[in-house]
Amino acid sequence: MRMLDRKLLRDLRHIWVQCFAISLVLGCGIMVLILSSGTQRSLEATRTAYYEHNRFADVFASLTRAPRSLLPEIARIDGVARTEGRVVFTAMIDLEHKPEPASALVISLPPGGEPVLNVPLVRQGRMPRPDHLDEVAVSEAFAEANGLRPGDRFQAVLNGQMRPLAIAGVVISPEYIYTVGSGAMEPDDENFGILWMNERAAASAMDLSGAFNDLTLTLAHGADERAVIAEVDRILAPYGGTGAYGRDRQPSNVFIEGELKQLGTMAAVLPPIFLVVSSVLVNMVLGRLVALDRGQIGLFKALGYRNRSIALHYSKMTVAIGIAGVLLGWAVGWWLGHGLTEIYTRYFRFPSLFYRPGTAPIAISGVLGMTAAVLGGLRAVRAATRLAPAVAMSPAAPPVYRRGLLDRLGGLLGLRQTTMMILRSLVRWPGRAAVTLFGVGGSVAVLVASFFTFDAVDLIIEELFERANLQDATITLAGPVNASAELDARALPGVLSAEGLYAAPVRLVNGTRSRLVSVQARSPDARLSRLLDAEGGTVRIGETGLALTEGLAEALAVRPGETLRVDLLSAPRGSWEMPVSAVIRQSLGQGAYMNRDAFFRLIGQAPQVNMIHLAIDRNDLGALQARVQETPAIARFTLWSDIRRQFEDTLDESLVTMTVIFAALGMLITIGVVYNAARIQLAERAYELASLRVLGFRRREVSYVLVAEQMLLTLVAVPVGWLVGYGFCTLMADGFSTEVVTIPVVVTRRTYAVAALIVILTALASTLVVGRRLDRIDIVSALKQKE
16 A cells, blocks of 8 residues: 555544535535435336326316217317317215215226226225215325225215215326315315216216216327417307316426426425535645644655645545545435435325436535535645645744734733633634634524424415404315305305305416416405405405416416416406406415406306305304205305315424424534534644643633634634525525415524524534543643644
8 A cells, every 4th residue: 555545644634523424415416416406306207107107198177067069079170189178076974973074076987998098096995886876996195094995885966866876996097196175275185085986976966977077188299288278268168167287286296396387396496515615625634734744744745755645645535525525416316316205205195106206316416525525625625735845844934923902902801811812723724723613604594494384384384374364264166156156155054154265267468468266256355265465464455456476477477466367267258458456475376366246246146155264163063064965056165274274284294394404404513513613623723722720721721712702603604604594595485485385585593593592502512522622631642743
């Protein structure tokens, strides 16, 4: 083994703890990149395989009623590969063990049994037989939440008629990976599910024999989706078509796309922090090592070693740190990524797991990790090669000390000499202090960005359930009825007040931008369901214009005062130019809102409602639910307490896990930075600290010099980290937000305080660990050192 290589091994053994700490920080950056990118690619591969194997449709459309003889005409549209017409409707479900009614979306199965598109995958039992009209298949999530198995029976209200049904099988479907009922914001597996029923039974229940009210189709390779959708809309318009849309508007697929976007944001925002900090740490440690090796470097050069050999020797140390960090990041990132992909697979109920992080993220992360390590050591390597042999073998010129403003100020304030030593160190070596400041500030920023998600969720919950939606329950009607239904709703058991609204499908158009949404025609004096502005105040809908959610207004590129074209896609159909009167804040969902009286004047009809919000007396809830089950006109009954519980449970499960991971990562940055800074400070000031012991200072007083300097830098870094952390929160909120979900940027004092406390305690623990080495220092050896 060459002499320089033996020296390298001795150096690594001597500072292995510092090198390991740097490798941990570097490995964290690699791990986050592999975790997020690998999970993202794996989810995409899993979803793609599921979509292809089960023939997930490309275009979807709903309508009132059309004859099946229309399907061949749709199939002849240029670019259409396959079509399928279905009967789809909502039914009330009466389960013996549930006091409250559940609801389900019923989807017809073709006479052959297996759909052409959106093929369900059987998990238990079998699909309904064509000649068994009372058999259904049930979505797996609904079955598990209610303890249902093949062979179980229940009652269902189909278009006002009570029918006994038997479960033939439990299935999953690519169309309902994420199952959200109409008007809901989160999956409610206990109270909403999907039923697949034979076409003859479904059509008979809805009086749609020989007809369909739902259309799905796939596109040929290279087909123009927009042209196909436009032609489908033209054909279906006379039959009550409510507007065709592609996968980019299909609710289940939209949610999965949002999850993939969030993983991509995480891969873009967090890894650079760890890579930069690790690069700075390499510079700190290697720079100190080169300073200690000054005499040896001169000796090696005098013996004939070239600058290239010296540079290669110190570069090998950076490469060793980089390799350790990269391998560690790959291993942990692969393991966590596989686990996270399994969680997503169970949550989305994918039929199988494809964990394929791909070679690209691995290669890119490896290159980035090694680059960070090598660039971090570049300055120290250049310093080693620039030293001439004679200069290197001579002791470094001692720093020039003189009394300055700081000393006079310290004298006036009566500061102790140990405190003055700390302040002089910070002033005379600002670069080293800045490195510690930067690293600790980065740790605070990571923690603020991690905990901010709780603040955002708390605000969403507060606005959603305590300020915007004050109703206890919502009734969704089977179809629009006269607005006098509000009076009937007030007569139901336990109902204290009722507010009706009318939701209609519309297409909003602004130039080349358009969106299919639901416009809610509501009373301007509504008290149960309110609209909020950007500051959280209540918005009252005026006599004219539309109020749009922030996400929808941004997607359409409109502001208050500008006009939109509104295409009403339900009877009586029509188009109007309408101004935007207000932009409202709504974290979940997209929508447009309009004054109910103005809306019905515009379309020339008497006011109607198809949804009713209720304030209820919880003591009469059982009687109310029983009455709802007996009312054919009611398609769905939703308790907002159930929505809130489901929402909080879903978020708590995911947020706690991710927050713990990123809190640990933030702590690792603090440990890596503070521990290395304290070790370097101890090595550089061993002579001074030993001299203090000889002069009679107690161990506690000497340790104060080491500990207090690091803690002072930590305290100064905290507000810097707060500012940087707020910037990260803004980036994450923007990256995590979609057209459907808007993440508010809100950071509470609690988040700032918790982030600061964690960093301060971690820094103190790291410094105290180094401080214990001070207790074991050999005073005689320290006083004999040359510098």
